[in-house]
Amino acid sequence: MASQALLTSEQPLELQRDVQRKLGRCLLRLQQYEILLKALIAHSEISGPAEALQSIRDAQVASAHKKTLGTLVGMLTERHLTLPDATEDEESSVQNTENIWCSFRFQLQLDEQQHQTTIAALKELVDLRNELVHHFLSRFNIWEQQACTDANAYLDASYETIDGHYLTLRSWAQAMEEARTQLSAFMRTSAFEDLLVNGIAPDCTVDWPASGAVRCLHEAESHLTASEGWTHLNTAIAWIQSNHAEQRPARYGCGSWRHVIHESQQFEVRKATNAENGRGEVWYRSKTA
Incomplete structure (x- = not known):
């Protein structure tokens, strides 16, 4: 069996120093990748009541800080790399409807081939990290000249792989x-206020159950004396004008409050004749589930 050429004190140890330098470069780049991945995982999703968002964020940052690269990559692939036809489970209904509930999630949509390729590449990155950290010296005897030559070539290829993953993650x-x-910029606009407070989307479509107009009609019901659950519409309109003057049918593309009731589909309507003056009246009440 041919003997391996050993590095000796008489020979320049440049090959071994190159191995050490290149191994350090790979490990530093891996740490940069891991730090960036922890930040992405911690900040790419949040859900909860508005007043608790900061504490939720702090807890997510602390949790991500403790996780291994393999666990972080698993979270990335499961939660943030999606297929075009993937369906997302909605949050369960918020119990305390008086609080503002916020939810944000960042996802990357990949086609099936890209998804499979990306997941396989990320698995290889985790395996490469484990090889460099735990098995490098058992694979390469860096006191042998040929092993140093092989290790240098291996580390050059490894760094290219790690750096490619880092650049991709940075772009994400x-x-x-x-x-x-x-x-954040949109949340400072009047369009966002209309969406949040009044249920009016930027394309002018209305989420009627969440709209300010429907909310006012419900509120008027709770404040006014009703007959068998019915509320006199004109009386409700007067109450809304007095207490929520900014709420007008035109804001929702309607010509009248009767039009609002019709479009929202949230109320029953009853017409009646006033016994005293013989005029027609409109009454409404909330639909029951």
């Missing part, structure tokens, strides 16, 4: 930050 993180910036 930048895309997430741009989305967060755009969302």
